[in-house]
Amino acid sequence: MALHTGETTQQQAMIEAFRTWCREQACDMSRVRVDRTSSGLGLVAEQDIGAGEVGLSVPLEALLTVSAAAKTDIGQAALNSATTRQGRLSSQALMYLVMVDGWHDPASKWHSYLRLIPTRHHDPLWWTDQERQERLEGTQLFHEAHRHMSQLRDVYDSLFPALSQELPAFFPVERYTFQAFLWARSSLSSRCFSMQQLRSWLEPDGQEPRTPPNVDPAAHEAERLADDCPAALCPLLDMTNHNPETQVRVGLVRCAGAVHLGISCTSPVAAGGEFFNNYGSSRTNLQLLLAHGFCVPNNACDALPVKIRTDDARRPQLQRQALELAGLQPAEVHELSLKNLLPPRLLALLRILCMRPDGLKTYVKHGSDLLLKLQSPVPPTIDYCEECELEALSTLEGQLLTQQSRIPPPDLSAPSAPERHAAVYRAGQLAIISEALKELRRRRQLFCSENSLLEEEEEEEEEGDSVASEEDADDAST
Ligand SMILES: C[S@@+](CC[C@H](N)C(=O)[O-])C[C@H]1O[C@@H](n2cnc3c(N)ncnc32)[C@H](O)[C@@H]1O
Numbered sequence: 001m002a003l004h005t006g007e008t009t010q011q012q013a014m015i016e017a018f019r020t021w022c023r024e025q026a027c028d029m030s031r032v033r034v035d036r037t038s039s040g041l042g043l044v045a046e047q048d049i050g051a052g053e054v055g056l057s058v059p060l061e062a063l064l065t066v067s068a069a070a071k072t073d074i075g076q077a078a079l080n081s082a083t084t085r086q087g088r089l090s091s092q093a094l095m096y097l098v099m100v101d102g103w104h105d106p107a108s109k110w111h112s113y114l115r116l117i118p119t120r121h122h123d124p125l126w127w128t129d130q131e132r133q134e135r136l137e138g139t140q141l142f143h144e145a146h147r148h149m150s151q152l153r154d155v156y157d158s159l160f161p162a163l164s165q166e167l168p169a170f171f172p173v174e175r176y177t178f179q180a181f182l183w184a185r186s187s188l189s190s191r192c193f194s195m196q197q198l199r200s201w202l203e204p205d206g207q208e209p210r211t212p213p214n215v216d217p218a219a220h221e222a223e224r225l226a227d228d229c230p231a232a233l234c235p236l237l238d239m240t241n242h243n244p245e246t247q248v249r250v251g252l253v254r255c256a257g258a259v260h261l262g263i264s265c266t267s268p269v270a271a272g273g274e275f276f277n278n279y280g281s282s283r284t285n286l287q288l289l290l291a292h293g294f295c296v297p298n299n300a301c302d303a304l305p306v307k308i309r310t311d312d313a314r315r316p317q318l319q320r321q322a323l324e325l326a327g328l329q330p331a332e333v334h335e336l337s338l339k340n341l342l343p344p345r346l347l348a349l350l351r352i353l354c355m356r357p358d359g360l361k362t363y364v365k366h367g368s369d370l371l372l373k374l375q376s377p378v379p380p381t382i383d384y385c386e387e388c389e390l391e392a393l394s395t396l397e398g399q400l401l402t403q404q405s406r407i408p409p410p411d412l413s414a415p416s417a418p419e420r421h422a423a424v425y426r427a428g429q430l431a432i433i434s435e436a437l438k439e440l441r442r443r444r445q446l447f448c449s450e451n452s453l454l455e456e457e458e459e460e461e462e463e464g465d466s467v468a469s470e471e472d473a474d475d476a477s478t
Contacts, residue, residue, distance in 0.1 A: 014116050015041075018235075021112035025062040027236050028255050028262075032056050032275050039241040039294075040118060043275040050268055054202065055275050056236060057255050057262030060213060064110050064233040065198070066091045066225065067217040069098040072108075077170040079224050083162040091229035093155050096184035097171075099233075103183075104175055113235040114187075121186035122293030122418045125149050135422035138406025139429055140305045141286045148290065156181045189291040191238035192231035193250060193261065202251035202262055212252055213259050234261050240277035242288075244296050248278050285425045294417075295424040303335035304432040306399065308349055318360050322352045325364060326371040336432050341439040342396070348374035350392035359384035377443075380451050389447055390456075397440050404433045 015034050022029050032043040032055060049055050069075045078084055078097050102108035103115065124132055124145035136142035156178050164173040198215045215232070217225060237250070246265060253262035269275050279288070284303050285295040310323055311330035323330075326348060334346035351374045355363065359382060366373045378388040407430055410423035448455045 014112075017112040018116045022058075022236055025235075026059055026256065026258065027062065028054070028057045028260065029236060034236075034239055037241060037274055041116070041239055042241045043236075043239050045269045045271050045273050045275050047271045048268065049265065049275065051266055052249075052264050054253050054255075054262040054264045055269065057253050057260035058234055058236050059255075059258045059260050060198065060215065060252075061258075062235060063198070063215075063261065064095070064098065064102075064113075064235075065195075065215055066094060066229050066232070067215055067221070068109075069094050070217050070221040070225065072098050072101070074098055074101040074170055077167055078159075078163065079221065081163060081166055083159060083166050084224070088226040089224060090155055091225045091227065092185075092188070093159060094225065095188055095229055095233075096181050097159075097176075099184040099187060100176060100180045101170075103180075110233075110235065113233075117187045117191070119183065121183070121190060122421070123186055123190070123290055124422075125152070125182060125186060126293075127418065131418070134408070135419060136425075137408055138403060139286075139426065141289060141425060144286065144290055152181065152185055153178070186293070188231065188233065190293065191233060193234045193237065195230045195232060197250045198232060198252065198261060200251045202249055202253045202264065237261060237263055237277075240275060242279045242292070242294075242296075243274075243276035244278065244281070244299070246276040246278045247281070248276070250277075285428050289421055289425050293421065295421045295428070297424050297427075299428055300338070302428040302432065303337045304403075304429050304436070306334045306336055306346060306403075307331070308334070308346070308353070308399075310349070310353070316357060318357050318364065319352060322355075322360055322364050322370065323349070325367065326352065326374060328352070328371070336436050338432060338435060341432070341436045342443070344375040345371070346396070347392060350395055351378050351388060354391040354395060355388045356384040359388060377447055380453065390444065390453075393440050393444050393447075397437060400433050400437055400440070404430065404437075407433075 018034065019029075031045060031047055031049050033046050034041055035044045036042075037044070043056065045055070070079060075094055075098055078094060079089060098108075099110075099114060102110040102113075103117075105111060108114070120126065124136060124141065125148060127135065127145075132142060132145055136145065160171075160176055160178075161173060163171040164176055195215065199212045201210060201212065216222065240263065247267070248263055248265050250261065250263045253260050255262070263277065265275065279292065282301045283299075284301055285299050286303075286305075288299075289295050309330075310328065310332075328345065328349050332345070332349075334343050334349075336343065336346075348371055352360065352363075355378070359378075362382065362384070363370060363373060378385045378392075380386045380389065407426050410427040410430065412420060412423050412427065414420050414423055445455065447453070
């Protein structure tokens, strides 16, 4: 990471202050040090760390959990304010309030920690509308980024400027800006650990009692809080960068008589090597970019979400009955991936939507076996079902071609890191579409040859198509 001399000195001073803080909090960081890496700050092994050995750990008292946030002066002020009295306070918002306060106030328990978090993030919520349009057009992430931004705006607007007017000493207007809230949101989303990890032991603990310490808010605070933050900040552990090749375990460990959150790696880390984390072995590039602001090239977990609208009230009753019988939900998202190019549930759904009513009558008789039956191709020999299979495949092909045409071609050598990460994301989406199209054509050929049908030379645009995609739904509403 290129830093100017002034920035380097300033950052070094902040790292030193953070190290002192870690010592004061009795963190176990004897085997690692905070250092600069190609992904910002990270942790480097000071000595060989064995496979399964706890690399570092942090006492639970040092974590910023919803429960800890609720106990701070700022948390209490928010919880007892007239502004939040009408309803429950969002637990996420409570975390943001305490994080913004802690960044400014040297008296905050987490001040030295919060100061070391980057002041700018690179996820799509930090991009301008135009950048989001250019980088994400035609993708699911474009909609997700907008949705997250407007949710954050709603949460912010529900608290400000009211809290600043009611309690200006706690919530000064110049401190609690939307930008500060955005920083807190992205800091939390990019660095948090799941509460589940705070409830399970990393290793069997001999004869000791195994009940994990309670990390939940007290009952009277929980009553006032919406349960919308299943995550906590763990200073130091959150300095670990992501490596999809690494396997780690995170959980409770005992250290010097206290309970810590610790991390161990299933393979050894040599002295001088980076001690990595794995933010989730099944995280898609959409999830990584939205929460962490980066993507993994050729991400094997990547998925292309496809949504087919089925909630149209004008749908024939028989179709609605078949969808219900098959247990297909109106808002169901079907995830296409390189491992599962054509999910059987999606094909079953398309078969229902493409089947003539008399054919559907025959199929509905299968009752609870309907989904199973529809996961295999519909033979053209069944009365009124002659066209069904090819129509279902063509419908999906049409939708994928439309999605493909809407996604701008990726430039993996783009000048800025966010542009490159967006390009990696688009490349992943386009790769799945392209492979799914090949698989669709392969299946069509097979189906035609098995049923002695002639393949159509060219696809024709369906007029008055009865199958509407989610993208179409969005277009229709704008
Ligand atoms: C939990 S923090 C890790 C510490 C962070 N590097 C820092 O400087 O504070 C997660 C952030 O680190 C960066 N990061 C982690 N792993 C990365 C990777 N494999 N590629 C690119 N950036 C990464 C991203 O900015 C991400 O949002």
